Amino acid sequence: MLRDNDMVAFFLIILPLLTGLIAFSLKEEKVVKSFAFLSSLATLAVSVLGLTLMNTEENLQFTAQWMQPIGSSFSLKLDGMGQLLCLLTAISYPLVFLGSWNASYKKPNNFFALMLLAQAGLMGVFLATDALVFYFFWELALIPMYFLSSQWGGEKRIPVTFKFFIYTFVGSVLMLIGILYIQSKTVSHSFSLNAFYVVELSSKAQSWLFWLFFLAFAIKMPVFPFHTWQPDTYEQSPTPTTMILSGVMVKMGLLGLLRWLLPVFPIASYVWGDVVMSLAIAGIIYASLIAIRQDDIKRLVAYSSIAHIGLMCAAIFAENKSGMQGVMLQMFNHGINIIGLWIIVEIIERRFGTRKMSELGGLAQKAPVMAIFFVIIALANIALPLTNAFAGEFLMFNGLMNAKSNYYLWFTVLAGLGIILAAVYTLNMIRRIFYGEVNELTAVATDLKLNEKLALGIIVGLIFWMGVYPQVLLDVTDNFSQELVNKIDISHLFRKQ
């Protein structure tokens, strides 16, 4: 039975998809810009609608017949995590458009169209409950991103984004093998998520399937040591693309872990949890140490993102509710924060033509509003209490501390080093960009424009809102996390023996 509400999930995909296709045909830059912006607002409205409908007894599902003979169907579900991430996607887009309103691109129609198509892909990934559909959208989100980065990016964009593409592609095809294998083992030969959840797999099969899937997600997130595409890509991509890449797209990997990995391979996740956590936490420290030595703001933020994602990945494998909820919260908040950072980075880059911190300085005198926004967002990014990231990180650390692993204390402490190192590089970045004396480059700086203020204002508003009352998001994903934790609970297996 298809209820009216169920169309919400479908609309979330079809809206950006159609508007994206239409956007190709618009020629005037102003028109296409406004069109894309309006489209993203409409999507946001739908997504908020989805959020308000969550209290119905059943989650919002959409199923349409598609590829029936091979056991697939076009099924979407707006569960807690879906709502959260769709909301993130939907919020990100207006912010990105608003924040980069002043930038101009050659062939703007293609640019905005591809952005919207990527949004459709992202939504699809977040909503799909059919493995094949999931894989479809997984790739669909990648292609526009590749074109965006390669066409409008920096000097070395072609090899860099290509590496990114191939890297992710390798990961995703390995995942495809995993999907196919599981499908062949399901009772009904179905690709549906529920069939995957109940499939009987030997622990050996789980192990290698786990790695096939994990590799795909690890590359996407990215988790150390599969991260080397990421700083280069972020550096070379046009900043709006980088925003989506880092703010939203990396969440695909996390979502993958949460929806497609842990519940499908609970045993393997438990067995390999320590290894994954070690990798993730090594990545936190590794990326943070490298971030300290960066001069390029984009690269710095990129490495900081690796560190943050590493923490989320580790928290996921803590496999308890606190960790899960923390990750959920942090997925949203990390997206918001990093988009905020990118908006300012883009403004700086556009105004001064450089991203080198060594060439900047003293901006706080010339652009105090920008400085304030930047400081707030940067501090939020390092999880200062009462900003949005705090609650998330708090819960994640708490999750780690209560993980079933034997090394939980080590993990917590080492991951904790990340917070300290994060403070080091973040504060240094603030200091080198905004403080100190002005130089000839920054002497002529001007402050933010209205649209930029608006975008950043919304972000800062969200930062404090989510910082003071994170419960509003925690409630959204509460059921989801609980179910997830129940699904991955394998203690009953131990009791049997």
Place this chain on the structure above:
Amino acid sequence: MPINYYIFLSIALFSIGIVGVLTRRNAIIIFMCVELMLNAVNLMLVAFSKMHYKAALLAGDVNGTAGTDGQLFVFFIMVVAAAEVTVGLAIIVMMYRNIHSVDVNFLNRLKH
């Protein structure tokens, strides 16, 4: 005659054809060696045809046509071989007109 003899004879001829293909550079000779291979096949088919015929006779099928298909196949092979020769020689001649050689080692503009 034991069928093995024919099999080995055919295979020997066939292999000689292959060796010829491998050791010669003249396109025409190579082609001829292929014809030799085809003839080896023909011989084998005829032998098998008579073997199956005999088997059918032993099984009591007196008026049967078992084995005719083998010989007819030989007929078709000859037909095809003739057609191939037409085309093949045409190509070789065309080649010769252009490079005044039938040496296949001259054919190395296309590589890697």
Place this chain on the structure above:
Amino acid sequence: MQNALQIVYLIPLLPLIGFLVNGLGRKHLSKSLVSVIGSGVILASFAMSIWVFMQVKGMATPYVAHYFDFIKVGDLKIPFAFQVDQLSSLFLLIITGVGFLIHVYSTSYMHKEKQEHYGRYFSYLNLFVFSMLLLVMGANYVIMFIGWEGVGLCSYLLIGYWFKNTEYNKAANKAFIMNRIGDLAFLIAIFWIISRVGNVNFNDVFAVARGEVDLRKFTGTDITAITLLLFIGATGKSAQIPLYTWLPDAMAGPTPVSALIHAATMVTAGIYMIARSNVLYSMSSVTMDIVAYVGLATALLAATIALKQNDIKKVLAYSTVSQLGFMFLALGTGAYVAAVFHVMTHAFFKALLFLGSGSVIHAMSGEQDIRNMGGLNTKMKITFVTFLIGCIAIAGIPPFSGFFSKDAILLSAFEKSPVLYGLALFTALLTAFYMFRLLFLTFSGQFRGTADQKQHLHESPAAITIPLIVLAVLSIIGGFVGIPEVFINGGDRIGAFLSPVIKPHGGHTVSHSTEYMLMGLSTALVIIMIIAAWFKFRNYQRTEEKGLGKVLENKWYVDELYDKVIVQPMHQFGGFLKSVIEKSVIDGLVNGVGRAVNYGGRQLRLLQSGQVGSYILLMVLSMVIIFALQFFLRK
């Protein structure tokens, strides 16, 4: 009268409002309006605090105001709740009271700042007060932690207030980062508590610790680990070994900030936290010992460094570190009340000293080096007198406030071990010595500054001197709330007041006569030290320091050591990771795969030789191999 507790949220809320108004309106509000708002909200909070103080006096159990669930995940509920009891109300008074004075002081001290920076300054101050209030009012460790990090942030913002100066900014970063190291330990302690108790409300945690709750229990290891971690957190915030080096650098901020944050309030957060957790600490003798020794070591180390510092604020800063060390010594010896008491008296006289130094700096047009001062006593009478009172108070001469609190600490140390007592006493003597060195160098003898500075010497305006006077009065009388039983029956009012929170520990094991003797000894020695200082520094001549003096002047080279052992290696390691591991190893491996494929492509295409003969040969060979394997494998 129940009302006061019901609207207790106003106490932090008002400064927050002040912060928002001043922060957002800093370009539009006039300086006077900013001052009024900035100071007014603190005054209002102070008034509220007094009201609250009145009410909590006789309360047996803490009042907990629950507002909303900050975080609720499964069983874990972290409410956004305030707890008001004797301990927090005392701190409320100190924070808002001293805070208010410093706000008033700032209106004059900072009046030369540009309008928007002036607004910014006041908004930061208000935000700081807000955070500090959050810290002390939080009903659980998380809310406390929020305030805890908040004060760190404000400290960062205020140290780096003059953001054009790179050195200041670096000091700000240092403060924040060192605080964060402590914060991490604090956080882990919180998680540890959560994993054992299931939530972080003080009442629940202490109830579990006391064994009042079935099922859940702390083991000895838990207690020791949690208390140690909390203590590490405290060392960050309260500038103890090994995380103390940020505090002297923090003097980069405007002087009122130093007074407020780095003397009177923020650095006492660690004391507050441990005092608040006294139930836990009392259960772990290991931690107690560590706290005591670290405190004493810090006190001693900082005191020695203070001996040779020439920056007026640095001397005060090290003195602060040293005094904080005293407080930890008190905590470590179980004298929580003494520690809290010392926090209070220290807040008075250290604020006084800092503000006084600010007044001096103000008069000296920004000069901070005491070697360039001297003879200011005549020019700045009020400042001199109040400063003198502060010095006496900190040196611990009766009946000034510092005497009582310090004496309580010394006594408690003596109870624990005479060695501790001896070292503590020695530190106290050093304190007297360097404080009076500071006093004499600044105010007595000849003026050693430039003629230009001499011209400008003047007493500060009323907005500066009034807080000085108020604090001076408090420094004198503040000690009476804690007059020990020895003197008056029914003394130690503060101990009695705090008893619902901090259970009094037995009674003293030291006889009254010993107590008198110790007091006499310390007082006498202190006076001797002051006289020694008088003779040494009455007519100061600038000399180069050599030997130990130089080591002390350079703060035992601890900063350099940290730089060499931690900062530089980390930096180099980061560089190594960036340029070697990342580029060559990991990315090299990834790119290596690509290169290998490319190379393979280049080599493999050579098979395509263009020769028909070789093609057929390869085909035949493959056939031979497959045939051979086919039949070989079958057998």
Place this chain on the structure above:
Amino acid sequence: MNALIISAILGVVMMFSGILLKQKTAVRNVAIGGIIILLLANILEMGGTVFFTIDSRGMIAFDQFALLFNTIVFVSTLLYLLLSAKEIEKVGVNYADYFALIFFILCGITLVSSFKSLLILFLGIEIISIPLYILTGSDKRNLKSNEASLKYFLLGVFSTGLMLMGIALVYGARGTFLTVPDPLVTVVPNALLITGMSLLLFSMAFKVSAAPFHFWTPDVYDGAPTVFTSFMATIVKAAVFIAFIRLFDDAFEGLQPQWRLWIAVITAITLFVGNITAVFQQSVKRMLAYSSIAQAGFMLLSLYAMNTEAKEGLLIYAAAYCLATIGIFAVLAKMNDYTFDGFNGLARREPLIAATLTILLLSLAGIPLTAGFLAKFYMLKATIATPNSLWLVIFAVLMAAVSVYYYFRVIQAMYFKEGNDATTGFSPFFKWTMVLMASLVILLGLFPDLLLNWLYF
């Protein structure tokens, strides 16, 4: 049977049209009309309308699978002619004869897609091969074309020799040429049969250009006139694949233990050689030749798996691969410069062509939403269902990832690089045909059932 006879007739018609019609456009239109008739006739036969009822004594069976494949072939040929018929003019003077040869090849394809007798297979393969030798060498004054033709011929007849030996040995073992032997006569797998089967395997591997029998492919595809390369790399190759799978499904199903491993090995080598060698090519045409080897490697998976999905998948693969490659070749044939640099900046000059080309390349690379993805998907799905095949699947997808590298080089050149190579104009008709191609690719990628449902009604 409709298609077989009509295509033969059409071949003859085209022979005469060269004499009767002076206008090249007219010849072209006749050819296009002919292929449409052929297509319609075939579709009618799928619906049950058979014009000619000839008893082939069980040697030919136009089952649904064969008919559907024929439909795919005819549609592909139609699109091929729509896009490239004009290019054929450039090859040489015998314009009508080329069409005649193409129709004869189609006739051969209908044979190999529906044979039930090794004799028909042999004849079909020869009917396909002989015109191809000619078409390869049709650019007579071009030495490369000559060379390609002679190489193809020599290697082709050699492989024919192998095939005949194989057939002879199989005949020796079974006593019949029918691929579906009498179930009553059980023949135990003996050395004769296995040797014959192996030889057939080799020769078929040669025809589908599976490594290590692939060596002719790059040279021939490179040397042949581009329009004909397009035809033989796509439609013909797919047809031979169908023959391959029919042969092994019908005739040697019982011998699976004997050949499955070798197919796996050949598949792996083919994937490896095709993909890796393609990486370093500078000419797009030669790259496509290697890519066709690589794609053959993927199609071989269907042979390896040999289940329902594999057969369905092969149809999809054939369709996807033909559509995409024909489109790319059609554009390539119009380029002046066959190197990757020749495509530089095409997106700026011809956005529509570039966009459609991109979709086709994405399809070849196996990116979702395109038919190429589903094709690979089916192959992998079929393979993974067979036991102990995981290594092959993983290897295949890794090689697919390598393939992305060289396909995307074209996309990169078109979109991200600047270039001013003036290509001969693309007519609006050409453009819209390309759009049609791209839409078909996407449509098939979204709804494979549109194609596969035909199998089951």
Place this chain on the structure above:
Amino acid sequence: MNITQILFWFLSVVAIFSALMVITSKNPVYSVLWLIVTFFSISGHYILLNAQFLAIVNIIVYAGAIMVLFLFVIMLMNLNNETEPQKHRWLKMAGAVAGGCLLLVMVAALKDTDIKNQQAMVNEGTIGLIKNLGKELFTTYVVPFEISSILFLSAMVGAVVIGKKE
């Protein structure tokens, strides 16, 4: 050993010897001639197997038509000893060894088949007669027969395409 066996061995030896001569003769014309000898000996085998139709066709079509065509072409190109390209010695060796190996493995594979004891009927059996074959060809095999006409058509068109002067 009866006459049939003697003939069999004789023809076999001739066939193999002449085949070897085909591939070893330096002069292409000799190769053609030796090939014709081979064909004749194979025809002899056909006759021995009582496949008279094929024996005749073999001589007429192969030895008569096809080989003459070859001879024509060789003569036309004036190929002889001097013009005959030679492979490197070791390449020849490689080729011979590869071919030899193939022979070996195939013989090894086939020597133990379960039909090795079956006999090919020699000297008798009527299926090789033109009457029987013709009947079969125009009834059962009429479809392939017609199809082969398409093959010829295409070969014819091809030869025209290749041979016609432009």
